[in-house]
Amino acid sequence: MCYTEKSEARAFLRTLCAESVEFSKRSWFFLMDSTIPRSLLLLLLILLGGYFAGGETALSYCNRIRMKTLAEEGDKRAKRVVAITDQFDKALVVLLIGNNVIHVAAASIATVLAIDLFKGTPLAASASVIATVVLTLAVFIFSETIPKNIARANSDKLALIISFSVLLLMKILTPIAAFFTFISDKAKSLFRKGDKNPSMTEEEFATIVDEIEDEGIIDPEESEIIKSAIEFGDGKVEEIMTPIDKTVMLPRDASMDVLKKTVMEVKYSRIPIFNGDTDHIVGIIQTSDCLWRLMSDLPVDIGAMLKKPCFARPYMTLNQLFEEMEKKRSHIAIVTDKGKTLGIVTMEDILEEIAGEINDEDESSLARPVKKGVVKA
Incomplete structure (x- = not known):
C-alpha cells in the first residue's frame, strides 16, 4: 500500500470515529430527552395513585357524625364530605376507576422506560419483568401503604381537604360511575336474596x-x-320484678285504720288489692283518690276505687310488657304464673332499665323493700 492510500485510510477512520461519537451523543441526548419527562410523569402517576387510595381510606374512616355537625354549623367542606358519604358507592366507584387508570398508565410508562434504558444490554430481554417488579414495589409503598396509613390516622382532616376534588370527579365521571354502580348494585342484590340477617348486630x-x-x-x-336501650328488648320480666314478699299489698276488706296507716307509712302512689290471699289480686287503688278522704276521716270504699290490674308472665320480654302496659295505660303489672302471684313490675322499673334509677318520692315504686309486717294487713 502506498503512502497516499494509507493517508486516505487514516482519514476515513478518523471520520468514521467522529461520526460514531456524534451519533452516540445524539442518541444519549435523545434518550435523556425522553427519559426525564417519562420519569417525571411516572412519579406523578404514583403520587396520584396515592391520592386515590388515601382518599378512599379517608372517606371510609372519617367521622360522619362529626362531619354532619360541622355541616350544620356552616362548614362548606364538611357539607361536601356529607354529600360524598351520602352517595358513597358512587364515590367509591369513581376513586377505584381513577386508581386503576393511574396504575395502567404507570405500568405502560414504566415498561417503555425500562426498554429504553436497557436497550443493547444483557438485561434488554428482561426489561418488562424488571419494570413490573420495580413498579409493583413502588405502587405498594408509595401509592397504597403510606397514603392509606396517613389517611387512616388523619381521616377527618384529609376528607375535608379532598372533598372538593372528589366531588368534582364524581360530577365529571357521573355517566361512567352510574354504569358501574348499577352493575355493583345488581351483583349485591344477587347475594342479598334470602339473607334475613340484620345489617348490624x-x-x-x-x-x-x-x-x-x-x-x-x-x-x-x-x-x-x-x-341499655339496645339491650332493653332482650330483658325478661322476672329479672326486674319485685318479689311478692317485698311488695306492699292490702286485703279488699282492710279497715280504715289499716288503710290509713299503710298509705301514710309507705307513701306509694298505687297499692295492689287482693281478695282472700295474694294469689287473687282483684285490682289496684291509687292512693291519691282516697288520701283526702282518709285525712278527713271520711269513709272509703276500696271496691269502688279499684282499677283493673295488668297481668304479666315472668318469661315475657320487657319490650312486650312495656307495650302491654302502655296499651292498657297501666303503671303497674302483677306477675303471675300457674295461678301464683310472683311479684310486681312498675313502669318505673322498666324505665330504670334504660335511664338508670329514678328517684321520685311522690311516685314511689312498689318495687322497694318494705318492713316486715307491712306486706299484708
Whole structure:
C-alpha cells in the first residue's frame, strides 16, 4: 500500500470515529430527552395513585357524625364530605376507576422506560419483568401503604381537604360511575336474596357507641342509656320484678285504720288489692283518690276505687310488657304464673332499665323493700 492510500485510510477512520461519537451523543441526548419527562410523569402517576387510595381510606374512616355537625354549623367542606358519604358507592366507584387508570398508565410508562434504558444490554430481554417488579414495589409503598396509613390516622382532616376534588370527579365521571354502580348494585342484590340477617348486630352497634364515646361526642352516661336501650328488648320480666314478699299489698276488706296507716307509712302512689290471699289480686287503688278522704276521716270504699290490674308472665320480654302496659295505660303489672302471684313490675322499673334509677318520692315504686309486717294487713 502506498503512502497516499494509507493517508486516505487514516482519514476515513478518523471520520468514521467522529461520526460514531456524534451519533452516540445524539442518541444519549435523545434518550435523556425522553427519559426525564417519562420519569417525571411516572412519579406523578404514583403520587396520584396515592391520592386515590388515601382518599378512599379517608372517606371510609372519617367521622360522619362529626362531619354532619360541622355541616350544620356552616362548614362548606364538611357539607361536601356529607354529600360524598351520602352517595358513597358512587364515590367509591369513581376513586377505584381513577386508581386503576393511574396504575395502567404507570405500568405502560414504566415498561417503555425500562426498554429504553436497557436497550443493547444483557438485561434488554428482561426489561418488562424488571419494570413490573420495580413498579409493583413502588405502587405498594408509595401509592397504597403510606397514603392509606396517613389517611387512616388523619381521616377527618384529609376528607375535608379532598372533598372538593372528589366531588368534582364524581360530577365529571357521573355517566361512567352510574354504569358501574348499577352493575355493583345488581351483583349485591344477587347475594342479598334470602339473607334475613340484620345489617348490624347489637354488638356492632354497641361498639360504635363506645367509639363515639371515646371520641368525646357523647358522655359516658348517654352511652350507657343508649346501650341499655339496645339491650332493653332482650330483658325478661322476672329479672326486674319485685318479689311478692317485698311488695306492699292490702286485703279488699282492710279497715280504715289499716288503710290509713299503710298509705301514710309507705307513701306509694298505687297499692295492689287482693281478695282472700295474694294469689287473687282483684285490682289496684291509687292512693291519691282516697288520701283526702282518709285525712278527713271520711269513709272509703276500696271496691269502688279499684282499677283493673295488668297481668304479666315472668318469661315475657320487657319490650312486650312495656307495650302491654302502655296499651292498657297501666303503671303497674302483677306477675303471675300457674295461678301464683310472683311479684310486681312498675313502669318505673322498666324505665330504670334504660335511664338508670329514678328517684321520685311522690311516685314511689312498689318495687322497694318494705318492713316486715307491712306486706299484708
